[in-house]
Amino acid sequence: xTLFTGYGFWNPLLWLAGAxxxxxxxxxxxxxxxxxxxxxxxxxxxxxxxxxxxxxVGGGHLYWGFVEGLRPYVERLRGAHTGLVNDYVGWLVVILxxxxxxxxxxx
Amino acid sequence: xxLALHAPILAIAVPLLGGFALPLWAKFGRxxxxxxxxxxxxxxxxxxxLVAFQVYTGGIQVYTLGAAWPTDTLAPxxxxxxxxxxxxxxxxxxxLIATLAALVGFAYAARYLAEEEGKTLALTLGTLLxxxxxxxxxxxxxxxxxxxxxxxxxxxxxxxxxxxxxSRGPEAAFxxxxxxxxxxxxxxxxxxxxxxxxxxxxxxHLARLLRGSTVDRVTLALLLGGLLMKVGAVPVHMWAPxxxxxAPAQGVILLVANTQVSLYALFRILFTLYGGLADPGIGxxxxxxxxxxxxxxxxMAVVQMDLGRLIAFGAVSQIGxxxxxxxxxxxxxxxxxxxxxxxLQGGIFHMLNDALAIGLLFLAVGAVEKAAxxxxxxxxxxxxxxxxxxxxxxxxxxxxxxxxPPLNGFASKLMIYQGxxxxxxxxxxxAILASILLLxxxxxxxxxxxxxxxxLQPEPVPSSMLLAMGxxxxxxxxxxxxPDLVVRHVVxxxxxxxxTGREVYLRAVFGR
Numbered sequence: 281x282t283l284f285t286g287y288g289f290w291n292p293l294l295w296l297a298g299a300x301x302x303x304x305x306x307x308x309x310x311x312x313x314x315x316x317x318x319x320x321x322x323x324x325x326x327x328x329x330x331x332x333x334x335x336x337v338g339g340g341h342l343y344w345g346f347v348e349g350l351r352p353y354v355e356r357l358r359g360a361h362t363g364l365v366n367d368y369v370g371w372l373v374v375i376l377x378x379x380x381x382x383x384x385x386x387x
Numbered sequence: 388x389x390l391a392l393h394a395p396i397l398a399i400a401v402p403l404l405g406g407f408a409l410p411l412w413a414k415f416g417r418x419x420x421x422x423x424x425x426x427x428x429x430x431x432x433x434x435x436x437l438v439a440f441q442v443y444t445g446g447i448q449v450y451t452l453g454a455a456w457p458t459d460t461l462a463p464x465x466x467x468x469x470x471x472x473x474x475x476x477x478x479x480x481x482x483l484i485a486t487l488a489a490l491v492g493f494a495y496a497a498r499y500l501a502e503e504e505g506k507t508l509a510l511t512l513g514t515l516l517x518x519x520x521x522x523x524x525x526x527x528x529x530x531x532x533x534x535x536x537x538x539x540x541x542x543x544x545x546x547x548x549x550x551x552x553x554s555r556g557p558e559a560a561f562x563x564x565x566x567x568x569x570x571x572x573x574x575x576x577x578x579x580x581x582x583x584x585x586x587x588x589x590x591x592h593l594a595r596l597l598r599g600s601t602v603d604r605v606t607l608a609l610l611l612g613g614l615l616m617k618v619g620a621v622p623v624h625m626w627a628p629x630x631x632x633x634a635p636a637q638g639v640i641l642l643v644a645n646t647q648v649s650l651y652a653l654f655r656i657l658f659t660l661y662g663g664l665a666d667p668g669i670g671x672x673x674x675x676x677x678x679x680x681x682x683x684x685x686x687m688a689v690v691q692m693d694l695g696r697l698i699a700f701g702a703v704s705q706i707g708x709x710x711x712x713x714x715x716x717x718x719x720x721x722x723x724x725x726x727x728x729x730x731l732q733g734g735i736f737h738m739l740n741d742a743l744a745i746g747l748l749f750l751a752v753g754a755v756e757k758a759a760x761x762x763x764x765x766x767x768x769x770x771x772x773x774x775x776x777x778x779x780x781x782x783x784x785x786x787x788x789x790x791x792p793p794l795n796g797f798a799s800k801l802m803i804y805q806g807x808x809x810x811x812x813x814x815x816x817x818a819i820l821a822s823i824l825l826l827x828x829x830x831x832x833x834x835x836x837x838x839x840x841x842x843l844q845p846e847p848v849p850s851s852m853l854l855a856m857g858x859x860x861x862x863x864x865x866x867x868x869x870p871d872l873v874v875r876h877v878v879x880x881x882x883x884x885x886x887t888g889r890e891v892y893l894r895a896v897f898g899r
Binding site for chain 2: 287290342346347350351353354357360363368369371374375380
């Protein structure tokens with residue numbers, strides 16, 4: 281069951297056993313919680329303290345800061361993805377030139 | 388007829404002829420067409436399974452077309468002039484991946500494709516693509532490699548663009564066709580140069596003749612250029628998100644397999660044909676392109692709002708991991724340290740894992756599109772309330788592709804991380820960074836599409852589509868829970884075929 285990589289090992293069953301232990305620990309903490317808690321309006325999503333029926337954190341909202349932080353880098357990459365087939369072939373010529381350089385000069 | 392002896396050529400011929408016959412059967416009725424497809428698929432899968440079994444238990448299978456006896460590879464002059472098929476463990480593994488993709492794709496297509504939307508055409512193109520992939524995986528002849536390269540290219544472009552009533556599908560097909568044609572011409576020019584210099588087309592024969600001349604190096608550069616484009620390495624990857632994003636889901640899983648078959652061709656050229664002239668510079672080039680691919684594609688996936696294009700960039704990033712793993716092995720091929728083999732095994736193992744996980748994701752996206760009528764993450768939400776199985780399959784595929792334990796992607800990525808770390812720690816750091824980015828991307832996609840309040844009332848997903856996804860999900864789990872068995876019995880022989888198997892391959896063709 282153990283995959284030896286020569287520098288370490290990986291055993292999924294050991295990992296699952298560990299995950300089961302953590303889950304049991306979580307359940308133990310959960311069982312020690314308040315018993316008078318009832319599911320209700322406190323769980324509804326709200327914005328600025330007001331409940332907003334039907335509010336949904338969509339795909340565009342999640343990791344907003346993460347995405348915004350990466351945006352300057354990604355926008356440059358996106359700029360290269362023009363969708364024009366001329367540019368696609370241009371990149372192919374560029375990469376061929378690089379490969380030629382490495383294979384002929386480097387070799 | 389000795390079926391076991393003729394299995395390699397039959398495995399190519401059955402889907403090729405069966406694919407061309409499919410539209411004829413469709414003229415007599417859809418049930419006959421479906422029965423024919425079932426027969427062709429069952430026969431081809433059995434033949435590929437037989438070839439793989441023979442290779443894994445008995446070594447390389449060689450088949451000569453037109454010879455008095457299929458194993459007579461040499462002409463009276465003592466060199467292989469006829470078309471030779473040579474299947475080693477890596478070729479068999481790639482053939483199995485292509486077969487898995489085809490079977491799952493056809494099962495999924497049964498209810499996914501509407502009859503009035505060119506179902507017969509899609510199934511025909513899929514069968515031809517399958518035949519082309521098997522041809523590329525099994526051939527031992529460089530010109531035949533080009534022929535099957537073209538068969539796969541034409542069938543793939545047809546699959547991307549056959550829905551002519553959409554504007555984006557044909558456009559994506561056109562772009563892909565232009566790139567495939569230019570890349571194919573590079574490959575053809577390289578083969579012509581080699582033929583002009585040595586008068587040979589057999590891969591093993593050429594491997595013995597190559598002496599590292601300038602022409603040999605020019606041909607290597609041309610082959611690299613053409614094949615790096617076909618595998619979708621950055622920056623010649625741009626056709627891939629267009630194609631994966633616009634092709635129907637059952638076609639995308641075949642396109643992913645086609646990319647992996649092209650990777651196989653690249654590895655075959657680098658290790659078997661040019662392995663005797665092992666140059667660390669070329670290994671570093673593959674490593675650099677792999678690292679660039681996994682980083683750029685992961686970053687591009689972050690900002691995608693179309694679920695199909697998001698997964699498409701995820702698929703491109705996985706090609707980077709395979710290039711990185713195998714590139715590390717190629718870089719240190721001359722000295723052969725243990726970590727080189729580890730990275731190589733990781734890269735090959737990841738081909739199998741990727742086929743399962745990314746295939747599962749594309750099929751899940753197809754199910755979402757069919758059920759909800761769109762793929763825009765801004766408009767989707769809460770689909771998990773109604774599409775529970777699809778949500779579970781998407782989640783499983785996403786976690787596997789991001790390399791989360793205990794799923795299959797983790798084991799292969801671990802091997803790639805460790806192998807590349809010993810070549811340069813920066814490589815493994817970048818590879819891990821790309822995995823973190825992908826995890827964020829997939830969590831975002833899952834949350835946006837499947838969680839939250841119900842935004843839409845989706846149609847139920849047909850059970851045959853769920854069954855196809857379930858088969859891939861089962862593969863993800865099994866390979867994740869038993870990675871040692873897969874590595875020991877399937878991946879290690881395939882990696883050895885590249886690492887130390889060059890001479891074995893040449894001897895198998897030459898008989899000495």
